[in-house]
Amino acid sequence: MLSPHEFATLMLISQAPDQIDMNRAELDALLERQLVMLEHRAGGARRVYLTGKGRTVLDALHPGDAPRRSLETAGNDGGARPETRSVPGGITTDIVVPSG
Template identity: 65%
Template sequence: MLSPHEFATLMLVRSAPDQVDMNRAELDTLLEQQLVALEQLAEGYRRFSVTRSGASLLDTFSRPDREDAMSRDAEPGADELA
């Protein structure tokens, strides 16, 4: 199970890999769980990237729950705040 910080770091690696601090402690856990990989780029430059497993995990958590979405659609005005 990922901590909130590890999950946030995984999201950051996916959306802005060049902005990730390479010394973040959370990256060690993500590497161990094979959710991110370290890429070697030109001229010794390195950056983290999300693996298929990491992308699958993020995709799973980003999908809206179908039942919740269907119940909101079925109730007129349910998504409006009073």
């Protein structure tokens, strides 16, 4: 389980990887869990980035940030777009029910 500081560091890496302090203790925990990786650049510089596993964790926490598949690629109703309902907070959600 990640601490709140580790989650915050993961989100910061996602949004601003060049602004992360490379001496943060949370980076070690994220590296151990393979949620982030280090890229070694010219001149000894390092840059941290999310792994696929790290992106999956963030997407699970806030699925509204995840890229949404279009209904055309999902194969539902030949691309017909059902009505999207608005939920409190202004976030919209498409619910796709598989047929048959």
